[in-house]
Amino acid sequence: MSVEASGFGSEAVIVEAVRTPVGRRGGALSAWHPVDLLGATIADLIDRSGVQPELIDDVIAGCVLQSDQQTGNMARHAVLAAGLPESVPAVTIDRQCGSGQQAVSFAAQAVMAGSQDLVVACGVESMSQVPMPPAMTPGAPLGPQYSPRELARYDEAGGLMAQGLSSELMNTRFGFTRAELDEFGMRSHQRAAAATRAGYFRDQLVPLHADPADASSPVVDRDEGIRENLDPEKVAGLRTVFAEDGKTTAANSSQISDGAGALLIASREFAAEHGLRPRARFRALSVAADDPIIQFTAILEASRKALKKSGLTVDEIDLFEVNEAFAGVPLMFQREFGIPDDKLNVNGGSVAIGHPLGSTGARMLTDLLNELERSGKRFGLLTVCEATATANATIIERLDQE
Numbered sequence: 001m002s003v004e005a006s007g008f009g010s011e012a013v014i015v016e017a018v019r020t021p022v023g024r025r026g027g028a029l030s031a032w033h034p035v036d037l038l039g040a041t042i043a044d045l046i047d048r049s050g051v052q053p054e055l056i057d058d059v060i061a062g063c064v065l066q067s068d069q070q071t072g073n074m075a076r077h078a079v080l081a082a083g084l085p086e087s088v089p090a091v092t093i094d095r096q097c098g099s100g101q102q103a104v105s106f107a108a109q110a111v112m113a114g115s116q117d118l119v120v121a122c123g124v125e126s127m128s129q130v131p132m133p134p135a136m137t138p139g140a141p142l143g144p145q146y147s148p149r150e151l152a153r154y155d156e157a158g159g160l161m162a163q164g165l166s167s168e169l170m171n172t173r174f175g176f177t178r179a180e181l182d183e184f185g186m187r188s189h190q191r192a193a194a195a196t197r198a199g200y201f202r203d204q205l206v207p208l209h210a211d212p213a214d215a216s217s218p219v220v221d222r223d224e225g226i227r228e229n230l231d232p233e234k235v236a237g238l239r240t241v242f243a244e245d246g247k248t249t250a251a252n253s254s255q256i257s258d259g260a261g262a263l264l265i266a267s268r269e270f271a272a273e274h275g276l277r278p279r280a281r282f283r284a285l286s287v288a289a290d291d292p293i294i295q296f297t298a299i300l301e302a303s304r305k306a307l308k309k310s311g312l313t314v315d316e317i318d319l320f321e322v323n324e325a326f327a328g329v330p331l332m333f334q335r336e337f338g339i340p341d342d343k344l345n346v347n348g349g350s351v352a353i354g355h356p357l358g359s360t361g362a363r364m365l366t367d368l369l370n371e372l373e374r375s376g377k378r379f380g381l382l383t384v385c386e387a388t389a390t391a392n393a394t395i396i397e398r399l400d401q402e
Contacts, residue, residue: 011268012111013278014396016049017366019261020206021220022354023128028210028220029258030128034063034070036212038124039081041260044206045120046084049264051274057116059090060106062099062123063358065130066092078124094358095287096386097325099123100261101361101394105285107265112282117270122262123363125356132256138164138241157293163387164242166295167326171247173294174335176328178247182235184327185252185351192226192348200347204370206260225255225354252327257354261362280369283379284310284395291389296329298391299383300336306381306393314338317395318377321368323360323384324349333383347371360384365394372398 020041023029029037038061046053061075075090095102100123107119135143142151146160154160171181195201201223211217230251240246241253264276271278286309288302299322307314314337322330322345334344347367350360361384368380383393 009114010112012108012265012282013268013271014263014280014369015266015271015276015278016045016264017369018045018048018204018206019363019366020208020259022223022225022257022259022356023220024224025128025256028224031210032212034124034126034129035074035077035081037126038078038122038260040208041206041262042078042120042122043082045262045264049276051276054085054087055118056088056120057118059088059120060103061090061092062103062361063092064094064096064099064125066094068130070130095390097323097357098361098384098386098392099358101365101382101384101392104263104362104365105392108282108285111265111267117267119265120262121265123359123361124260125358126258127256127356128258136162154293160292163295164248167248167328168243168246169294170296170328170332174332176247176331180331181247181252181327184331186230186235188324188348188351189227189230191346192352193228195347196222196226200374204366223353225257226352248326252351254325254350254355257356259356259359259363261359261366263362263365278399280396280398283397286393287390289390295389296385298389299333299385302391302393303381303383306395310395312379317379317381319346319368319371319380320344321364321382323364324351325385327351329385
């Protein structure tokens with residue numbers, strides 16, 4: 001579909017994309033203040049692109065746990081920490097686990113509308129320094145963000161619940177067995193380990209010293225949560241987390257992590273004028289919402305909307321990246337759309353790599369773009385489920401090198 005057919009005035013392209021390695025909670029990146037973690041990622045992005053930083057129209061950052069070190073419009077703090085000109089504005093957004101992806105969508109839409117020419121879209125989360133609130137721990141009551149009227153609306157339907165319990169509803173509705181979920185979780189680790197050994201992630205990673213104040217400290221240059229050799233018997237023996245008779249365990253759920261990712265979005269005209277190489281263009285951007293009790297099904301409608309907008313069929317998409325918040329999410333997607341195994345999360349996902357909430361969408365899109373380029377494939381679809389049943393979907397098209 002052409003830019004004109006889409007109704008937009010300018011074509012938005014991705015000209016650069018990077019991410020940090022993903023660190024485990026309390027692990028390799030835990031000493032990094034999240035502002036500095038994002039700042040270092042943005043600085044690396046701009047350095048690689050070669051663009052003059054004063055030309056940046058805006059920086060849009062996704063972050064979920066916006067308290068303590070991550071409060072006060074941390075995107076602006078990250079711009080200053082990155083050493084960018086003081087004239088560069090920034091804003092922080094929250095669409096839960098899809099925040100980094102939504103940052104990209106907002107950036108692309110601003111370019112498409114013709115109001116901006118060059119935007120940094122990024123995301124960050126330090127779940128070591130800003131841990132999840134008590135209400136997000138298994139078995140805890142819902143947090144104060146749920147109002148009496150909202151709760152009352154769903155009383156007769158069984159009541160709203162945290163995502164962990166919703167994962168068990170999903171497992172039941174779609175008939176997933178514990179063995180299926182565990183197998184998918186192990187496959188995520190196997191694929192991510194193989195991709196790491198083959199160097200598939202190397203080019204997009206921003207290497208960082210474990211101690212940001214000590215240049216002699218070890219360099220973190222690979223994702224920390226990937227396990228090379230999982231014991232199937234130990235995986236099968238793990239206790240369930242959210243329900244005694246459930247199927248969701250630590251081995252088939254995403255990891256709590258630290259990380260950041262950033263993409264540089266420009267208009268095609270701006271890229272040509274400033275010598276920037278367009279790597280991909282956006283074929284569709286969508287967002288959808290669904291039942292907030294089961295929560296995860298919105299990815300299905302978001303993807304249908306994106307496919308319809310793009311004019312593409314499921315069969316024409318070469319690679320799918322579906323966030324592995326829980327193993328049942330990509331399995332649900334695969335079953336609904338009939339996706340072959342060799343197109344889905346081909347280099348693993350958040351079960352293995354980790355899920356630093358606000359950065360995951362940016363991390364996944366960066367990895368998707370690089371895999372399209374590495375494999376010579378053309379179209380990729382990314383979708384991320386989000387708390388209270390919203391979801392984003394993005395379809396990109398790799399551009400031939402000129």
